[in-house]
Amino acid sequence: MDQIDTEILQQLQRSAKISMKELATIVHLSSPAVIERVKKLEEQGIIEGYTTKVNLxxxxxxxxxxxxxxxxxxxxxxxxxxxxxxxxxxxxxxxxxxxxxxxxxxxxxxxxxxxxxxxxxxxxxxxxxxxxxxxxxxxxxxxx
The missing domain is CATH 3.30.70.920 (Lrp/AsnC effector binding domain/regulation of amino acid metabolism (RAM) domain)
Incomplete structure (x- = not known):
């Protein structure tokens, strides 16, 4: 994992609903490059899933x-x-x-x-x- 992967993880933890386009802008990559990185993070098991936070x-x-x-x-x-x-x-x-x-x-x-x-x-x-x-x-x- 490099600094860009770390930033992608942090952004997805802040908002799992962030668009790949917006995420790409934040990390200064193209949308296809970000999509590929997210896919690799999922395949490696670093990203295990996406959840919804509920107000108890x-x-x-x-x-x-x-x-x-x-x-x-x-x-x-x-x-x-x-x-x-x-x-x-x-x-x-x-x-x-x-x-x-x-x-x-x-x-x-x-x-x-x-x-x-x-x-x-x-x-x-x-x-x-x-x-x-x-x-x-x-x-x-x-x-x-």
């Missing part, structure tokens, strides 16, 4: 929480999380905690229900998200 508040999921689990049944907790509609992300981690689960739900009551339903799989520690920041543009790591 506008779809009635304004309560977000990070729940840490000391799991007694990792496989069952993983299956429960994968099937639950409120779960956004689920990470199995090493250490004292075995799972970190991020959920977005409708209310404190539905958060409580999630916790109650998850209790058979481990001991939860719930942290309600008050605010968040996100680094939506990730640069490749380079050794210099």
């Amino acid at each position: 508040k506008k779809i009635n999921r304004s309560i977000q929480a990070i729940i840490l689990f000391k799991s007694i049944d990792c496989k069952s907790l993983s299956n429960f999380c994968n099937a639950h509609p409120d779960v956004l992300e689920c990470y199995r981690v090493a250490g004292e905690i075995s799972y970190i689960v991020k959920i977005a739900t409708y209310s404190v009551e539905t958060l409580e229900q999630f916790i109650d339903d998850a209790m058979p799989y481990g001991t939860p520690s719930t942290n309600i998200v008050l605010s968040r920041t996100e680094n939506s543009v990730i640069k490749p790591f380079t050794l210099e």
